[in-house]
Amino acid sequence: MKKTDIQGSIQEAAALIRKSKYMIAFTGAGISVESGVPSFRGEGGVWGSYDERHLELGFFLREPEIAWKTIRELFYKFTMDVKPNRAHEILANWEKQGMLKLVITQNIDGLHTRAGTEKLAEFHGSCDSLVCLRCSRSFGAKKELVDAMPPRCSCGGILKPDFVFFGEGIPEKPYSLSFDASNKADLCLVIGSTGLVYPAAAIPGTVKARGGKVIEINPEPSEFSGRISDVFIPLGASKAMEAVDKALRE
Numbered sequence: 001m002k003k004t005d006i007q008g009s010i011q012e013a014a015a016l017i018r019k020s021k022y023m024i025a026f027t028g029a030g031i032s033v034e035s036g037v038p039s040f041r042g043e044g045g046v047w048g049s050y051d052e053r054h055l056e057l058g059f060f061l062r063e064p065e066i067a068w069k070t071i072r073e074l075f076y077k078f079t080m081d082v083k084p085n086r087a088h089e090i091l092a093n094w095e096k097q098g099m100l101k102l103v104i105t106q107n108i109d110g111l112h113t114r115a116g117t118e119k120l121a122e123f124h125g126s127c128d129s130l131v132c133l134r135c136s137r138s139f140g141a142k143k144e145l146v147d148a149m150p151p152r153c154s155c156g157g158i159l160k161p162d163f164v165f166f167g168e169g170i171p172e173k174p175y176s177l178s179f180d181a182s183n184k185a186d187l188c189l190v191i192g193s194t195g196l197v198y199p200a201a202a203i204p205g206t207v208k209a210r211g212g213k214v215i216e217i218n219p220e221p222s223e224f225s226g227r228i229s230d231v232f233i234p235l236g237a238s239k240a241m242e243a244v245d246k247a248l249r250e
């Protein structure tokens with residue numbers, strides 16, 4: 001795409017946002033790449049060096065100590081220190097200005113919360129809390145807890161990160177929040193999602209099927225591009241969001 005075409009897409013996106021009465025955002029791993037969160041799949045994905053089975057619920061229940069070693073390496077070494085980037089911050093500002101009704105994220109890194117987003121559906125749960133498998137008590141993922149071998153509740157139960165493991169269903173609350181909102185939305189802003197992981201990936205299509213519009217921000221074309229995206233901005237998340245935010249204020 002030529003630079004002038006990208007500029008045109010940014011203007012089109014801004015026009016759709018201005019017209020929208022109920023905008024939602026749908027974010028995936030691509031929004032957190034610029035914060036330094038590694039991607040799990042694809043080229044350079046971290047799965048290559050770990051055993052995926054350690055994130056199966058059955059394995060975790062049988063071998064929590066082994067599973068926790070992998071979990072700590074994969075999720076808690078980096079998420080404790082990463083910071084939201086401009087894309088997360090602009091979404092949080094749009095919510096404060098009343099422009100954005102809900103952020104639905106596939107990410108478990110907690111960066112939308114850290115950026116200040118309050119209306120949030122964490123579709124796959126979050127690293128930020130741990131839940132006791134015996135008494136269901138919930139804990140913040142503090143370093144002292146995460147460093148224990150394995151982390152335990154005061155009742156003696158093992159603590160599990162409150163994100164979705166392989167073999168687990170989508171938690172009911174974010175699921176219903178997401179699909180309720182996508183059944184009301186007239187605009188879905190997709191940022192950094194390749195559209196491969198279902199049922200999350202059905203959300204933009206739900207908006208589209210009801211006559212809503214879809215804006216897509218992804219550095220490379222995805223499953224959404226050309227199929228359901230009305231506007232495609234082929235840039236990284238921060239760069240694209242800064243450009244659209246600027247266009248909205250012109």
Ligand SMILES: [Zn+2]
Nearest residue numbers: 132135153155
């Ligand atoms: Zn407990």
